Amino acid sequence: MQNQAAEAIQQAMLPHLDNAQMRQLSFALDFVLSQYDIHPKDGVAIVDLGPxxxxxxxxxxxxxxxxxxxxxxxxxxxxxxxxxxxxxxxxxxxxxxxxxxxxxxxxxxxxxxxxxxxxxxxxxxxxxxxxxxxxxxxxxxxxxxxxxxxxxRTVKEIYSDEALERMRDGAKTARDLAIVDLLASTGMRVGELVKLNRNDIDFEHRECVVLGKGNKERIVYFDARTKIHLKEYLDGRNDQSPALFVSLAAPHNRLLISGVESRLRELGRELGIDRVHPHKFRRTLATKAIDKGMPIEQVQRLLGHAKIDTTLMYAMVNQGNVRASHRRYIA
CATH class of the missing domain: 1.10.150.130 (Tyrosine recombinase, N-terminal domain)
Incomplete structure (x- = not known):
C-alpha cells in the first residue's frame, strides 16, 4: 500500500517538478513511508490524480x-x-x-x-x-x-521486365496504361498517385510534385514513354475534373486507392500475373535502381523515406548480379 500511495503522489507531482526534483521526492517518499503502516479508509481506494x-x-x-x-x-x-x-x-x-x-x-x-x-x-x-x-x-x-x-526478412517479389511489358500491352484503356507507366517509372505510393491533379504534371521536365506521408512534398520523375501515354490519356478526356486519374464513367470522379488496386488486380488476373498491386511497382523501382548502381541516398530521396533503413527494406539485390560478383571477386 505504501508503494501505491507513493506512486499516486509522484504521479500528481509530475507536471510540477523536474527530473532531479522527482528523484528527490521519490527517495523521500520511500524513506518516510517505509516507517509507517498506511491503510486507506474503509471503502476508499487510492485514486490516481492528474489526467x-x-x-x-x-x-x-x-x-x-x-x-x-x-x-x-x-x-x-x-x-x-x-x-x-x-x-x-x-x-x-x-x-x-x-x-x-x-x-x-x-x-x-x-x-x-x-x-x-x-x-x-x-x-x-x-x-x-x-x-x-x-x-x-x-x-x-x-x-x-x-x-x-x-x-x-523474406525476399519479396518484384515485377520482371517481361511482366511490366505484358501489363502495358494488356491495358485496355489509355488510363490504365498511364497508371502502369507512372507507377513503374516514378515508384510513387498509390496514395500519392490518386491525389495528383492535371496541373501537377510538368511535361516539359518530365516530373511532378507529390504529397507524401506527413504532408511532405517531393519531386518524382517519369520517362519519355510515360509522358507520351499520359498525354494521350489526358487528350482523350472530355471531362472538367482537375484530377489526374478519374473513373471512366460519368460523372468522372477522382479515382480512389481502392479503384486503382481493384483495376490492377483485375489486370493481373486477365494476364495470369500473380499478386499485382501498386506497392509492388515501388519495390521494383527501388530494387532496379540500386541494382544498377544508383546511390542508396538518392533512392531514399526518390521514394520519400525519412530513414534509409526503410529504403534498404524495399530493395532486394538481384541474385544474378551477386552470382556474377562472386565469380569475379572470389571464385
Missing amino acids: SNDELMQAFLSAKQLEGCSSNTIRYYRTTIARMLSSTSKNLGRIRTEDLRSYLCNYELRSQCSKVSIDNVRRILSSFFSWLEAEDYILKSPIRRIRKIKTT
Whole structure:
C-alpha cells in the first residue's frame, strides 16, 4: 500500500517538478513511508490524480496530428493504444515493463499475427510512452527495456521486365496504361498517385510534385514513354475534373486507392500475373535502381523515406548480379 500511495503522489507531482526534483521526492517518499503502516479508509481506494488514460491518449494523438501524421496513421495509433489500455485497469503512470511484455506475448498468442505486426505494436507503444516521458506525465518509459522484436526478412517479389511489358500491352484503356507507366517509372505510393491533379504534371521536365506521408512534398520523375501515354490519356478526356486519374464513367470522379488496386488486380488476373498491386511497382523501382548502381541516398530521396533503413527494406539485390560478383571477386 505504501508503494501505491507513493506512486499516486509522484504521479500528481509530475507536471510540477523536474527530473532531479522527482528523484528527490521519490527517495523521500520511500524513506518516510517505509516507517509507517498506511491503510486507506474503509471503502476508499487510492485514486490516481492528474489526467486520465483516455485524456493522455488524446493529447498524444493531437501532438501526432500536429506533427503532420495522416488520418490513417492517427487511426492506427488510436486503435493500437486503446486496445492496450482496455487490457489493464492501471493508470499509465503505474504500468510497468512486465505488464507490457505480458501484453505483447498474449496479443501475439490471441491474434496469431506475425512478428512484424507485433513489432509494429511495440513501436507504436514505444512512441506513446516516450512522448509521455518527454512531456513529464510519467517518470520513465516502461517499454524502453523491450527490444525490437526479431523478424524473418523474406525476399519479396518484384515485377520482371517481361511482366511490366505484358501489363502495358494488356491495358485496355489509355488510363490504365498511364497508371502502369507512372507507377513503374516514378515508384510513387498509390496514395500519392490518386491525389495528383492535371496541373501537377510538368511535361516539359518530365516530373511532378507529390504529397507524401506527413504532408511532405517531393519531386518524382517519369520517362519519355510515360509522358507520351499520359498525354494521350489526358487528350482523350472530355471531362472538367482537375484530377489526374478519374473513373471512366460519368460523372468522372477522382479515382480512389481502392479503384486503382481493384483495376490492377483485375489486370493481373486477365494476364495470369500473380499478386499485382501498386506497392509492388515501388519495390521494383527501388530494387532496379540500386541494382544498377544508383546511390542508396538518392533512392531514399526518390521514394520519400525519412530513414534509409526503410529504403534498404524495399530493395532486394538481384541474385544474378551477386552470382556474377562472386565469380569475379572470389571464385
